Amino acid sequence: HQRCLIHVLREAKRWLPKRTPFLFTQELRSIALDLIRVKTQKEAIEWKSKLIKWEMAYGHLLKEKTYSQTEVTKTGPRWWHTHKDLRRGWRLLTDNWYPFFVHLDHSMIPKDNNSIEGTNSQAKRFLGNHRGMKTPQQVSFLFWYLIFTRTKTKQDLKKLWDEWKQ
Structure with missing residues (x-):
């Protein structure tokens, strides 16, 4: 990491x-x-x-x-x-x-986490709004939430997908 x-x-x-x-x-x-x-x-x-x-x-x-x-x-x-x-x-x-x-x-990994600190508070709020989800659902929700909020362009999504396929 x-x-x-x-x-x-x-x-x-x-x-x-x-x-x-x-x-x-x-x-x-x-x-x-x-x-x-x-x-x-x-x-x-x-x-x-x-x-x-x-x-x-x-x-x-x-x-x-x-x-x-x-x-x-x-x-x-x-x-x-x-x-x-x-x-x-x-x-x-x-x-x-x-x-x-x-x-x-790894080009997709930033050298700092400043950009994600605000995202963390939003993710906590979203999880609070959906308290009825079980833990696996919360994990899945956060995974997809972070993917779609952290990738800014289609090229970034493609890079991410290409790295996952390896």
């Missing part, structure tokens, strides 16, 4: 602030923002290589720990990762990057 790149960027902006004084955070944020511009498999490979280069330069910061001067646990002083937001941003971009690029191989 395709991960919504807009939501990934929103999360990345949360963990990697714009006005950070740290060059390493600025660079990782820049790489994250480039994600939305990836249009080909070649660009996807280049994007991944930027991440790898970043890790080679700054990866040690992801493991850096700060130890408490006052709190002690059974195993020693209490500690936490010094750059926890940097770690979150890094993990967001690297834990599973395959869903970022599904849309490159």
Whole structure:
């Protein structure tokens, strides 16, 4: 399935602030923002290589720990990762990057789900208006509802049909 790149960027902006004084955070944020511009498999490979280069330069910061001067646990002083937001941003971009690029191989899959979010609320309303349907009927109703509301042209319907036939 395709991960919504807009939501990934929103999360990345949360963990990697714009006005950070740290060059390493600025660079990782820049790489994250480039994600939305990836249009080909070649660009996807280049994007991944930027991440790898970043890790080679700054990866040690992801493991850096700060130890408490006052709190002690059974195993020693209490500690936490010094750059926890940097770690979150890094993990967001690297834990599973395959869903970022599904849309490159499948032209019918959008890179974001912004266009469908309004459709979801309409579909909920339609299901609410037809509460008597059993679950299989609801599934079928939603399937056809989404097909006919999401395809804008006959060419799109034909593309969809051709993909289903494979």
